[in-house]
Amino acid sequence: MKKLKKFNRIALVIIALGSFLLFAFTLPQEQKTPEEWDIPEEYQTMENPYKDDNSLDRIGKMLYAKHCKSCHGNKGQCDGPKAKQLETWCGDFTAEEFQNQADGVIYYKSIIGRDEMPNYESKIPDAEDRWAIVNYIRTLDD
Amino acid sequence: MKKFILFILITLMSTGAILAQEEKKEDKPVRAPFESGILIDSRTVFNPVKKTLEFNIQHRFAQIEDFNNLYGIYGASNIRLALNYSVMDKLMIGFGTTKDQKLQDFQLKYVILEQTRENTIPVGLAFYGNMAIDGRNEDVFGLNYEFTNRFSYFAQLIISRKISYALSLQLAPSFSHVNAVLPGYEHDKIGISFNGRLRVSPQSSIIFNYDQPLEIEAIYENKEPALKPKANVALGWEISTSTHAFQIFISSARALVPQYNMMYNTNDFFDGGIFFGFNITRLWSF
Numbered sequence: 001m002k003k004l005k006k007f008n009r010i011a012l013v014i015i016a017l018g019s020f021l022l023f024a025f026t027l028p029q030e031q032k033t034p035e036e037w038d039i040p041e042e043y044q045t046m047e048n049p050y051k052d053d054n055s056l057d058r059i060g061k062m063l064y065a066k067h068c069k070s071c072h073g074n075k076g077q078c079d080g081p082k083a084k085q086l087e088t089w090c091g092d093f094t095a096e097e098f099q100n101q102a103d104g105v106i107y108y109k110s111i112i113g114r115d116e117m118p119n120y121e122s123k124i125p126d127a128e129d130r131w132a133i134v135n136y137i138r139t140l141d142d
Numbered sequence: 143m144k145k146f147i148l149f150i151l152i153t154l155m156s157t158g159a160i161l162a163q164e165e166k167k168e169d170k171p172v173r174a175p176f177e178s179g180i181l182i183d184s185r186t187v188f189n190p191v192k193k194t195l196e197f198n199i200q201h202r203f204a205q206i207e208d209f210n211n212l213y214g215i216y217g218a219s220n221i222r223l224a225l226n227y228s229v230m231d232k233l234m235i236g237f238g239t240t241k242d243q244k245l246q247d248f249q250l251k252y253v254i255l256e257q258t259r260e261n262t263i264p265v266g267l268a269f270y271g272n273m274a275i276d277g278r279n280e281d282v283f284g285l286n287y288e289f290t291n292r293f294s295y296f297a298q299l300i301i302s303r304k305i306s307y308a309l310s311l312q313l314a315p316s317f318s319h320v321n322a323v324l325p326g327y328e329h330d331k332i333g334i335s336f337n338g339r340l341r342v343s344p345q346s347s348i349i350f351n352y353d354q355p356l357e358i359e360a361i362y363e364n365k366e367p368a369l370k371p372k373a374n375v376a377l378g379w380e381i382s383t384s385t386h387a388f389q390i391f392i393s394s395a396r397a398l399v400p401q402y403n404m405m406y407n408t409n410d411f412f413d414g415g416i417f418f419g420f421n422i423t424r425l426w427s428f
Contacts (some may be wrong), residue, residue: 022316058307059173065344122191122427123384126170 046104060136167332171256178387291322311338318401326368375411
């Protein structure tokens with residue numbers, strides 16, 4: 001009888017550990033795949049006035065580290081320290097599919113945002129700074 | 143001391159002409175010279191944009207002694223909590239409450255000038271002022287108590303210069319006044335602060351602050367004041383994110399409302415009068 005009790009306890013511990021591990025691995029995968037963005041036409045055709053402006057490289061990197069890195073991660077692969085708390089997966093900036101988007105589209109998604117992606121218009125008021133971030137995101141393609 | 147101040151002034155002004163000659167189309171204000179409205183024990187020329195609420199937590203542990211008080215962490219601390227609101231891009235008003243002396247302070251900051259990238263305006267300039275009310279029991283104030291005995295004031299002109307991408311410096315002359323003082327003590331004090339930050343990575347900076355109360359005999363009320371306050375020396379580290387700034391530092395000031403620092407600081411940084419402290423700033427935009 002004693003042996004059975006001991007066995008039960010071990011079984012319980014194994015089940016508890018097992019389910020913990022199971023949840024630990026399944027939770028992140030429960031993040032929603034992002035829905036299609038509804039990008040206004042003016043942004044789809046918007047020109048990037050600072051394209052190839054290398055003087056903004058350092059500014060873009062600094063602003064990305066300050067505003068974006070905590071969720072999007074160092075290389076934009078949605079692996080920052082806050083990424084797992086998001087309900088929706090926040091994208092992979094290194095992916096070809098992402099990089100194929102127009103600059104204006106990346107600008108809209110980054111600055112205007114929607115749902116969990118906050119609006120940065122008041123936090124980054126200067127247009128030059130906003131484009132510096134878009135330019136920096138462009139360098140994350142490898 | 144005069145030579146030191148002159149040296150700082152000349153450095154601040156002269157670097158302006160040499161550096162900051164970036165070629166840009168229009169002359170816009172320089173990018174955030176500071177990350178937060180607070181820099182250790184001082185205020186900065188930085189003001190969050192209109193309709194931003196700023197929450198400050200300033201925490202100062204007890205004096206660093208030994209392992210027994212875990213270098214000040216187990217001792218009695220001083221804490222200030224404050225809410226500031228940017229009414230306009232250039233104007234902030236706020237209220238703070240402090241543990242020591244139960245100080246309740248009302249403050250105002252106005253950005254007079256913003257340094258520009260093309261150097262049309264070579265320095266940033268801001269006015270900071272506050273009024274604090276000592277909230278302790280009436281009997282602390284002794285005989286002839288009047289409510290105004292609780293009041294103290296601080297007015298400061300902050301001159302800043304963002305010298306390069308990494309380095310921003312400030313020089314800030316100030317005037318402090320306390321309504322009621324003990325016999326032999328002074329009511330007024332002119333002081334000067336020198337502080338800055340050196341960015342060492344996209345998110346981190348080394349920060350420092352130096353507050354020097356000036357002994358000007360011409361404004362002495364007493365032949366020999368009962369207290370000649372000590373300078374406050376502070377050195378720390380700042381990390382900033384989109385909505386937060388964290389500063390962790392050592393400082394020789396315990397007071398968190400600047401006039402109390404300028405009037406009453408008795409801690410000598412170079413003689414063991416050091417405190418651990420941290421500031422947290424959180425911003426909300428509306």
